[in-house]
Amino acid sequence: MEKFDPLAHFTITDNALSFGDFDLNDIFQLGYTTPLYIYSKNIIKNKIYMLRNLLSPEFKIYYSIKANPFQDIVNYLHQYVDGFDVSSIRELDLALSTGIPGNNICYTGPGKSETELEAAIKSNAIISAESKLEIEKIIQLGSSLNITPRILIRVNPNYTQRRAGMKMASGSSPFGIDAESVPDIIRWIENTKLLLEGFHVYTGSQILDADAINDGQYNTFKLLKELSNICVQTVNIVNVGGGFGIPYFCKHRPLDITSVTENLNNLLSEINSGKFSTGLHTVIELGRYIVGESGVYICKVIDKKISRGKTYLITDGGMHHHLAASGNLGQKVRKNFPIYVANKITSHNTEKVTVTGKLCTPLDILADDVLLSKSVVGDYIAIMNSGAYCLSASPINFLSHPVAQEVLL
Ligand SMILES: Cc1ncc(COP(=O)(O)O)c(C=O)c1O
Known part of the structure; x- marks a missing residue:
């Protein structure tokens, strides 16, 4: 190793x-x-090139601005990534200031205020909705702005992400909607003025164990298939998270990125059927893995x-x-x-x-x-x-x- x-x-x-x-x-x-x-441009660029070389071209790589919101880094990354993951108005503004279209921005995070939701809707960003109440607010704001908001349902899965430095899903969680409640939410959304584009699952951060990421992704893709089958419309976007870690301490070993990307490519080839649209956007959102070693x-x-x-x-x-x-x-x-x-x-x-x-x-x-x-x-x-x-x-x-x-x- x-x-x-x-x-x-x-x-x-x-x-x-x-x-x-x-x-x-x-x-x-x-x-x-x-x-x-x-921060080193070369290190950042090489990370993206490596990911692009290893991942099927169907994968969209998003940069999670929360990892490092330095304006020059965000501007620099604009030419290399497909989109940005943002969690505040300031991050949304940073992303938009690069010239990236709103629909390549995913706005995530619990407790979004009406001001944040309005800014996200107006900029055409995809909102990763974290609760039923949040979806209700999005519908209301959309109708008063006369814009059809586009959302993902953030799902809190019922499986645990092994070996995550920080677990962000499973069990009871402030993040996302419990997987077992999602089918009812999907049916309810069908009668509202909202475009359900797909689903978002983010299970944890700083994972160095490739097998643990691979198991997590296997479960995520399985869950997404099940949920997509409940949808009347086809699913256009799935955001499958990431959580790829970097070594910090001498006993750490770098993540086996070949194993992780091979597994993702295999899972993706199996998902290209069923309720997913042919041009399905499969997003992986990464922060630490892209910029952590550059600084x-x-x-x-x-x-x-x-x-x-x-x-x-x-x-x-x-x-x-x-x-x-x-x-x-x-x-x-x-x-x-x-x-x-x-x-x-x-x-x-x-x-x-x-x-x-x-x-x-x-x-x-x-x-x-x-x-x-x-x-x-x-x-x-x-x-x-x-x-x-x-x-x-x-x-x-x-x-x-x-x-x-x-x-x-
Ligand atoms: C929803 C979401 N996406 C992406 C990230 C970025 O994670 P990482 O820096 O581990 O890639 C986080 C980090 O907390 C997150 O909460």
Whole structure:
């Protein structure tokens, strides 16, 4: 099985991390300063190319903006993906600002307000409806706007997604409508002014086990076939989620993407019959898998000190920019993200250190007891795999320090 190498997608020039044609000095000369997120266009592009090569062309790849809403990334991805998955008006606006047509946007998420639903309907986005009450609101808004809204029913399946870092379906759930209640909803919708385009199932995030994804997808396709047979109209869209994970820690192994895509291709070839339209759009929506490995968080060593035998590197960054690396506000088992001294990557002169941010809380640890190249004040720390759920998923207002800069190179 392939080993996890956090530097595999990067080049090292003169013992320092570099990003395509840019080394750190070039980037600072462009006017950027630490703390800084650097994202690599090449890594993002290669991920999409790989998926396109492996997946049947019938699959539509959507980017889930929640993974990283940096405008330059969303703009860049517009040329490579078929659509966007959004969950707020801001994300909808980001998607629309790329010029993508509304019908290539899927608006998902529980608790959508009337303002959000109205914005989604007006922009012709497909709304993934999460409850019966939400569908009633969509019908009302559609008739007052004189637009026929287009929806998917988000289904909460009755099977569990094994091995998900975060399970998002089965059992009792705020997400979607329980599978057993969906047949009645389908029949009810038939007499309303609503276009039921199809179904959406999203079972979980950060899954590294290909067999677990394959089992989940087998169950999803089976469920979708059953539900489609209840529909009077043909089903035009099925959004089968994704949840493809990336390795973060040394015991992780990269996802066997060949196995996952082969399974999806097989399942799709079986679905091309029955109540599905011939031009069925089969969407997989991915966030972390597309952008997660493209990002590096860079912060500068501001102070170095020894306290009762332990060496601390205190940086100008912290958990307010990178909550995930700090352990998500005291997560039970805290693990270190892959971390390096960015300007001394391959040095053999190492030391054990704890890297902190500049916040006044003991939770502000970026790496605890790690072996790093020996560093001095002014050196740069690089936290790898920081492209997804990092800056936008961090408490940026905590202590009111400036927000980290971001650049896509
Ligand atoms: C409905 C839905 N779709 C897509 C995603 C993106 O997931 P990931 O980043 O794991 O690909 C999420 C994440 O929570 C989600 O809730």
